[in-house]
Amino acid sequence: MNKRKYWSDLVYQLTPYTPGEQPKDRLLLKLNTNENPYGPSPLVIDAINNVTGDNLRLYPDPESDLLKQALADYYNIPKSFVFVGNGSDEVLAFIFQSLLKKNLPILFPDITYSFYPTYCSLYGIQYDTISLDKNFNINLDDYLYENGGVIFPNPNAPTAIPKSLFDIEQFLKRNQNSVAVIDEAYVDFGAESAVKLIKKYDNLVITQSFSKSRSLAGLRLGCALAHEELIQALVRVKNSFNSYSVDRLGQEAGIAAIKDSSYFLKTRNAIIEAREFLVQELSKMNFKILPSAANFIFTKHNKVDAEELFNKLRDVGILVRHFNKPKRITRYLRITIGTTEEMKQLVLILKKILE
Numbered sequence: 001m002n003k004r005k006y007w008s009d010l011v012y013q014l015t016p017y018t019p020g021e022q023p024k025d026r027l028l029l030k031l032n033t034n035e036n037p038y039g040p041s042p043l044v045i046d047a048i049n050n051v052t053g054d055n056l057r058l059y060p061d062p063e064s065d066l067l068k069q070a071l072a073d074y075y076n077i078p079k080s081f082v083f084v085g086n087g088s089d090e091v092l093a094f095i096f097q098s099l100l101k102k103n104l105p106i107l108f109p110d111i112t113y114s115f116y117p118t119y120c121s122l123y124g125i126q127y128d129t130i131s132l133d134k135n136f137n138i139n140l141d142d143y144l145y146e147n148g149g150v151i152f153p154n155p156n157a158p159t160a161i162p163k164s165l166f167d168i169e170q171f172l173k174r175n176q177n178s179v180a181v182i183d184e185a186y187v188d189f190g191a192e193s194a195v196k197l198i199k200k201y202d203n204l205v206i207t208q209s210f211s212k213s214r215s216l217a218g219l220r221l222g223c224a225l226a227h228e229e230l231i232q233a234l235v236r237v238k239n240s241f242n243s244y245s246v247d248r249l250g251q252e253a254g255i256a257a258i259k260d261s262s263y264f265l266k267t268r269n270a271i272i273e274a275r276e277f278l279v280q281e282l283s284k285m286n287f288k289i290l291p292s293a294a295n296f297i298f299t300k301h302n303k304v305d306a307e308e309l310f311n312k313l314r315d316v317g318i319l320v321r322h323f324n325k326p327k328r329i330t331r332y333l334r335i336t337i338g339t340t341e342e343m344k345q346l347v348l349i350l351k352k353i354l355e
C-alpha cells in the first residue's frame with residue numbers, strides 16, 4: 001500500500017517513543033522499566049474488587065472528584081489545584097498541548113525523558129535542549145533566557161540525579177514569564193517535591209505518577225498539581241478529547257493507594273534500602289554509579305562495555321536498559337531497583353560475568 005498517499009503528513013514524519021520492552025516470556029529479573037517489585041497495597045486490590053460488578057455499565061465520574069479530593073488532602077492543596085489522567089504520560093501530553101505550545105521554543109535537558117521531544121513533534125512545538133553539565137547535573141542557570149516553557153524531571157531520568165528545592169525556587173524566581181513543569185515521576189524515592197511551591201508560583205506545574213512509588217503501572221494513573229487556572233487549561237483539553245478518561249477502577253484504586261500511607265512508606269523505604277545495598281556492592285566491583293534519588297541507578301563499569309554487560313545479563317534472563325544514544329550515555333546501564341533479595345541475585349550474577 002502507498003502509505004504516503006493515505007497517512008497524514010504529521011503521522012508520516014513522527015518518531016514515536018520506544019517504551020522499555022515488556023517480554024512475554026518469564027524472566028529471572030525484569031529491571032528495565034522502573035516498575036515496583038512489590039504489588040500494590042492490598043487495600044487497592046479490595047477497592048478494585050468492589051467496583052468490578054454491575055456498576056461497570058455506568059460511566060465514571062468525569063471529574064474524578066473523590067480521587068482529586070484524596071490527592072488534595074494528601075498534599076494539603078485545594079481540590080481545584082489537582083488534575084488526574086491515564087498515567088502521567090497522558091497528563092504530560094495535555095500539558096504540552098495546552099501550556100507548552102507557545103511562540104517560543106520550550107527548553108529541556110539534552111539527556112532526559114525521551115517522551116518530551118516526541119510530544120513536541122506530535123504537537124508541533126519548537127524546543128531547545130540544554131546540555132547537562134560534566135557530572136550529568138541539570139544547571140538551571142542555563143535555562144534563564146526567553147522561552148516558551150521549561151520541563152525537566154526531578155530526579156532526572158535516566159540519570160536519577162535530583163535537584164534541590166532551593167535551586168528550583170531560585171530558578172522559579174527568575175523565570176516568571178513561562179510555565180515550568182517538574183515531572184516528579186520518581187520524587188518519592190529521595191528527592192524533595194516542589195508541590196509546596198505551587199501556591200507561591202502560579203506558573204509551576206508538578207506531574208506525578210502512580211506507576212512507580214504506588215506500584216500501579218498496569219492501571220495507568222497520574223496527576224498534575226498546579227494553580228487552578230493552569231489546571232483549567234488541562235481540563236479544557238481533556239474535555240475536548242476524552243471526558244471520561246480515568247475509569248471507575250482507576251478512580252477507586254487511586255483513592256485507596258493515596259490513603260494507605262503505611263504500605264506506601266514501607267515499600268518505598270524497602271526500595272531505598274535495596275538501592276543503597278546495590279550501590280555499595282557495585283562500587284566494590286569497579287562500577288561508577290551516579291548519585292540516585294530514584295528507584296533505578298545509572299551506572300557504568302570502568303572496564304567492561306555496557307552493551308556487552310547488557311547482552312550477558314540478557315542471556316541469563318536479566319533485563320536492564322541500555323540506550324544507544326546520545327553518545328554520552330552509551331557506556332551506561334539503567335538498572336531498576338527490585339527487592340534486596342533480587343539485588344543480591346543481580347550482584348552474584350554480575351560477579352560471575354565479570355570474572
Ligand SMILES: *Cc1c(COP(=O)(O)O)cnc(C)c1O
Nearest residue numbers: 087088089113153185209211222
Ligand atoms: C515513568 C515516567 C513517566 C510516566 O509515568 P506513567 O504515569 O506510567 O505514564 C513520566 N515521566 C518520567 C520521567 C517517567 O520515568
